[in-house]
Amino acid sequence: MSEERVRYDAFHPGKLWLDTEGKRIQAHGGSVIQIDGVYYWYGENKEKTDGQNGIWHWGVRCYKSTDLYNWEDLGLIIPPEPEDPQSPLYPNNCMDRPHIIYNKKTKKYVCWLKIMNSANIQSETILTADSILGPYEKVKVGFKPLGMNAGDFDLAVAEDGKAYYYFERIHSELICADLTEDYTDVTGYYSTHFPRIAPPYVREAPAHFMRNGKHYLFTSGTTAYLPNPSEVAVADTWHGPYTVLGNPHVDDKSETSFHSQISSVFKVEGKKDLYIACADRWLPEMMDKQYSRYKRIFECIFLQNGKGMEEFEGDEPIVENTSISEYVWLPIRFDGEMAYIDWKDSWRLEDYPDEE
Template sequence: MNKYDRFYPGRVWLDTEGKRIQAHGGSVIFIDGVYYWYGENKEKTVPGSGIWHWGVRCYASRDLYNWEDKGLIIPPEPDDIHSSLHPSRCMDRPHIIYNRGTGKYVCWLKIMNPDETQTSTVLTADHFLGPYTKVREGLKPLNMSAGDFDLAVAPDGKAYYYFERVHSETICADLTEDYTDVTGYYSTHFPRPYPPYVREATAHFSRKGKHYLLTSGTTSYYPNPSEIAIADTWHGPYRVLGNPHPEDKSNTSYHSQISSVFKVQGKKDLYIACADRWLPRQMDARYEEYSRMFEAIFNPDISVEERQKLLAREPLPEDNTSIADYVWLPLRFDGEMVYIDWKEEWSLDDYE
């Protein structure tokens, strides 16, 4: 039963059964006239639960407003404490691409392990909705600790993996022909000394022969200013254009963090930026304060006394990502620059 006929960024978004949509750190793919929106299922991720995720959930829609729950396409593995899909493991940002050569859907997952290393789990399936089978677990691409990422496929079928080399820089790596590993060829971008300045939440999209990377800073679930960068090729070099969120006086990308960008079918030039509002109850938290806390943790030049002072402030409230919301907004292009304007509500009908 359809309920929505417009987007309402930042408000609670319910599926066709009246339940909160749980597709965080998510992406949208278009297959045979249907959009599929998939992401982290956070329904059980409440304070004190010890649960980071409950698998990857997927929704289907033909109008982008109303979403039918298709269930868990990658379920958690609560009975295997050593599994990368155990609910206590920090599984983030699933990305699925289709390999025309093998006929397989290939899913990569970011896994933050108990020893603080970050690895990738790779799964494949014959059908988008699964079942998915693990083909790699504990993968360290290029022998690097790999954080937030995106996957992209070129028209010729070659695939690319953009990821945060944790607390360091952004990497663009070529994928193997089956998309389940990296070839060893890569390029480096946006070197930064430490959080919160290191870029994460990488989202790639192409338009009119240009490649764009939309990223956030590194402040965990607390939002920060985004950056947009542009290049002529997949491997760059990428040139930072600036913050795409105009009039965002809070420096929080409208209290959200980017997850992905997709082009709307049948529209001339409409791209939608999908973002998570991870902490809707903490929108009064000041970016200047918590970003300084992250710098205090990672900047080796800050004195012990100053670090203790910065970290001794009143702790922020505990995260409750089970009630996280979504901020979907259209991109606006002005020459090579990309903007994301705030809209209380908007419709596909507003665009050609």
């Protein structure tokens, strides 16, 4: 059932965002790529993920736009495989944070997917296609880069065509690994960053971007769907060393990154210095008193080894319904090297200067 059709002329962070057909946009944990003057936004399709039916995803969905406000649904570019429980694309598997980069040498679009199966084994699935819209063919399944358990990640391509893979080595540190020339493997060369003792302190959800020759990384803590304070770090090279500058959400008294988690950052072409941080508000229903309960449950389970859970006996279970997740897209403000993200109820591209 479609919602009422609307046309947007501004961003409204945290509010319901519909496509041009009036349907809720489903491109979570995703990224935006520009091709021949058109923006493509792709991500996890959560339309069937109600938190109770066991479905984690329904493939990767893609949208296109020329103004960044209004998005046309192009359908599933990587469909789920519900008839094959052994497939990494089986809907009950946790498929997170698809990232697609273009290889000018092979003329292939290369997509990496983070997969966690029912046995809680995490690995990567890598696919390639001749078009951003597919069809995509699996070239690696069950891949463990550098022999490591890999979590949330980002892919980035340098001007010279060399590509890099930033990922969370599960519950320990962040890794930057060089990719092979075809972008479907790692070379073996890597660097380590932000070593932490355990969740929630370990950094995940890396989002890389470059500005004025500097490399930036936004990361979040490891607290599942519970939002937490972001960190921003800067370096002079792809492999760092990275210097942590602090929490970019300086005015966020809730210390939840405005109840969201950054998935990616992109620069708006034609604008002088406009970068947009794209974030997901995974559980919008948890922003009231339910949030405090959810946070307390997390603390009992992960920080107190289960102690204190008796206080929740008899409570209704928390339902992680991500089919209604919203988006928080905000511009990045720079002061020297520091990157800030300020809350805005609404904002427009037209309020930012064009490139000269």
